[in-house]
Amino acid sequence: xxxxxxxxxxxxxxxxxxxxxxxxxxxxxxxxxxxxxxxxxxxxxxxxxxxxxxxxxxxxxxxxxxxxxxxxxxxxxxxxxxxxxxxxxxxxxxxxxxxxxxxxxxxxxxxxxxxxxxxxxxxxxxxxxxxxxxxxxxxxxxxxxxxxxxxxxxxxxxxxxxxxxxxxxxxxxxxxxxxxxxxxxxxxxxxxxxxxxxxxxxxxxxxxx
Numbered sequence: 001x002x003x004x005x006x007x008x009x010x011x012x013x014x015x016x017x018x019x020x021x022x023x024x025x026x027x028x029x030x031x032x033x034x035x036x037x038x039x040x041x042x043x044x045x046x047x048x049x050x051x052x053x054x055x056x057x058x059x060x061x062x063x064x065x066x067x068x069x070x071x072x073x074x075x076x077x078x079x080x081x082x083x084x085x086x087x088x089x090x091x092x093x094x095x096x097x098x099x100x101x102x103x104x105x106x107x108x109x110x111x112x113x114x115x116x117x118x119x120x121x122x123x124x125x126x127x128x129x130x131x132x133x134x135x136x137x138x139x140x141x142x143x144x145x146x147x148x149x150x151x152x153x154x155x156x157x158x159x160x161x162x163x164x165x166x167x168x169x170x171x172x173x174x175x176x177x178x179x180x181x182x183x184x185x186x187x188x189x190x191x192x193x194x195x196x197x198x199x200x201x202x203x204x205x206x207x208x209x
Contacts, residue, residue: 023102023103023105023106024100024101024102024103024106025039025100025101025102026098026099026100027039027099027100027101029099031099033151033161036099036101036130036151037148037149037150037151039101040101040130040133040134040137040148040149040163041134041137041148041149043101043103043104043134043138044104044134044135044137044138044141044147044148044149045138045141046103046104047103047104047105047134047135047138048138048139048141048142049142050104050105052105053104053105053108053138053139053142054142056108056139056142057081057139057140057142057143058142058143059119060080060081060084060119060139060143061077061080061143063080063084063119064076064077064080074145074169075169075185077140077143077145078140078145078147078167078174078176078185079184079185081136081139081140081143081145082136082165082176082177082178082183082185083181084119085132085135085136085139085178086181087117087118087119087124088108088117088119088120088124088125088135089107089108089113089124089125089126089127089131089132089135090113090114090115090124090125090126091126091127091128091129091132091179092112092126092127092128093128094128099130100128101130101131101134102127102131102134104131104134104135104138106125107125107126107127107131107132107134107135108125108135109125110125110126110127111123111124111125112124112125112126113125113126128179129162129163129164129178129179130149130163132178132179133149133150133163133164133165133178133179134149136165136176136178137149137165137178140165140167145167146167146168146169147165147166147167147168147176148165148166149163149164149165149166150163150164150165150166150175151163152164152188152189162179162189164176164177164178164179164189165177165178167185174186175187175188175189177189177192180192180193180196182196183196
């Protein structure tokens, strides 16, 4: 169930001209950040209703439960889905100066990755930070987690800003960095960069060393 305030916000954004945007939508550069977040959240919500995404989420939950020997706690499930997404989708940036929002189903199933996914046996999908954040959020939503893509503005020296996910747990909003492999739930993107090393993630986040 979409919270009433979110449903109103999504309706307002779509009424502003974003109705029925296709699998690959070039976002006008004048689109406000709040509208961009709402568009990505709508993509995640829509895909979470897709039986294929629900099956994927259930499979990742079951895989994690088997590894743990018990049902995963919510934090463990968020971390597990975030980690597993890197075995499903590789990072490929949008062309410079262009912002493209992809449908979750397109990101997961476009088979543009170079490698075979060890989880599915098929070629991996491909997408940039907002595509991966929307896909991770969607799989999480399908498993009952309150997740959504989140715009992160503080990216020095870049033409575009970074998108991650957030998870609401017992009233707390927790950062979920979805683009960098090895990120820990609760870290901000900058904390992930500081821990892993700026050189290792410069190409992804564009943060100066």
